[in-house]
Amino acid sequence: MAQEVLWSLSIILGIVAITTVIARMIKQPPIIAYLIAGIIVGPLFLKFLSPISPSAEIIQIFSHIGVAFLLFIVGLSLDFRVLKEIGGVASAAGFAEILLTGVIGGFIAIGIGFSSLTALYIGAALAFSSTVVVVKILSDKKEIDTLHGRIALGILIVEDFIASIALMLVPLLNEGGGLYSILYKVVIVVALIGVVFLGATFVLGRFMNYLSRNQEVLFLFGIAWALLLASLFDYLGFSLEIGALIAGMSLASSKYTMDLGSKMKPLRDFFVVLFFVFFGSQLAGTISWNLVQNAALLSLFIIIGKPVIVMSILRIFGYKKRTNFLAGSSLAQISEFSLILILLGFTLGHVPQEIMNLAILVAIITIGISSYGMYYAHSIFNKISHMLNVFEGKSPHSIKNVENNYDVVLIGYHRMGYKILGSLKKIKSPFIVVDHNPKVILSLSKWGVNCIYGDASDKDFLRQLELHKVKLIISTIPEPEPNRAIQEYLNENGIKSAFIATAEQPREAFSLYDQGVDYVLIPHHLGGEYAAHILEKFKTNKNLYKQLGKRHSEQLKKGKDHSEYL
Helix, strand or coil: CHHHHHHHHHHHHHHHHHHHHHHHHCCCCHHHHHHHHHHHHCCCCCCCCCCCCHHHHHHHHHHHHHHHHHHHHHHHCCCCCHHHHCHHHHHHHHHHHHHHHHHHHHHHHHHCCCCHHHHHHHHHHHHCCCHHHHHHHHHHCCCCCCHHHHHHHHHHHHHHHHHHHHHHHHHHHHCCCHHHHHHHHHHHHHHHHHHHHHHHHHHHHHHHHHHCCCHHHHHHHHHHHHHHHHHHHHHCCCCHHHHHHHHHHHCCCCCCHHHHHHHHHHHHHHHHHHHHHHHHHCCCCCCCHHHHHHHHHHHHHHHHHHHHHHHHHHHHCCCCHHHHHHHHHHCCCCCHHHHHHHHHHHHCCCCCHHHHHHHHHHHHHHHHHHHHHHHCHHHHHHHHHHHCHHHCCCCCCCCCCCCCCCCEEEECCCCCHHHHHHHHHHHCCCEEEEECCHHHHHHHHHCCCCEEECCCCCHHHHHHCCHHHCCEEEECCCCHHHHHHHHHHHHHCCCCCEEEEECCCHHHHHHHHHHCCCEEECHHHHHHHHHHHHHHHHCCCHHHHHHHHHHHHHHHHHHHHHHCCC
16 A cells, blocks of 8 residues: 555656656646646546545545645735735735626626536636745746835735635535524634634744744744644634644734744645645546636636636726736636635535536646746737737826926836936936836826826837937836837937946846847846945945845835835
8 A cells, every 4th residue: 555655756756856846847837737637647548646546535634634735835825914015006906806806707607507606716717816826936037026026925915814714714605594594603613713713813923933943943833833723613613724724824913923934834835736736636527518618717707707807806905007908917827725715615515526627627728828828928919019008007197297307217216216316306307207007107206206107118208308308317127128128218219328227147137238229237246346445445344234234124114215105
């Protein structure tokens, strides 16, 4: 038995490794590789995880442990204080997107013949987008800190909160006895959660202070706490998933959260791989043409309909079509929470095998297509921007009384912008700040800074800036597309203004230089030069570094005060 399980596990992990390498080569996230590996080792092909396989039960247990660790770490990041930090736009857009996507998705499910309960599960599954996929691709593209990246992540945080609540409520649907029985269970869950949170606040805090003296003991405590609460909730008739999630949320406000999460991630990654493999192996039975059609229809709704919903909501808040498109296209897939929700419904007997198959197909289609959509979002937008005018927001924060007499245009107040702004004030050059974040423009206008709301990649907007009259253009935007658009506009109109752009990588800088940009800032390169300079100047003198550190700390505090709204 043990030998057969180890043999199956080694074969499965080998296939996972191969599919993951192939997925990376074709720019697909690992989740796709894990699901496809599960289909390969499942009953449709190699049958390593078929129902009659002795190793199937072991892998299923491992997958449940993986879900527990995944939800525990998700819970660690779900501090309720985060909702205040992500802002009203992301919160409102997140709630509205979940409601509209879930309701429309549910009606589509009913329209193609599913029951009301099944449609409820399908609608809920379609409403959530993958935090793992979005964060991975935005990080690869260096767009986590962009406006559309922050909006997308804010919406995802709201979705994670709602998904957590859904996972807590789903097991209650399995209770008999009507409304009073469900309310009774809700009261028990709330009371139990309250006890856990009170214990974590007043008891575990001090206990963890003691445990933190030894990093290995703190790591073991995290594992024990996650599995203990998962087992407790499962024993009391609730789901294992609820217990693991509550275990993480109860420690979310602890100062050891990041340390715990980082130490448990390698362990989580191993078991989560087995969860997605196990889920992929559930693609069983006959794959009918009707099932493929339903998966294609629901995937089409996610890939096109969900971004349209997000873009429409963001338009109401006044954001420009470019920001709306990039944020909306980032969310065009279903989530790992969607798969967990469907698996939970299948385990409880709420949904049939057909819905498991449907969820697997929709996950593969939407994650696969949306990944390419995110990687090439800027190029896609440039080709179809003329079709997206209906999503062009009219920002209520745009400034009417803009001073037209300026020699310098600073594009992007984010990152280095506030430092450059300070230098422009010192040299007393008349300037204007351009940014496509309404909150930035609103704050700058309150400070009396000459500023205007706009998208630097929009050539019609660049024309309104009358760049032929200015002496210097500075872009702190690290994305290559807006900088290329600016230089193209300068070249097309024969404008001789000096242009300083920003790039994340040397290869992007070379491309901009080839296009005609006068100078390209590479923050990491400049940081390295500065570090080398102070090393040569201060050598090993601790006091000099200490004095420089104090001045740096004061500058950072000042900069934080000026950019806290970003």
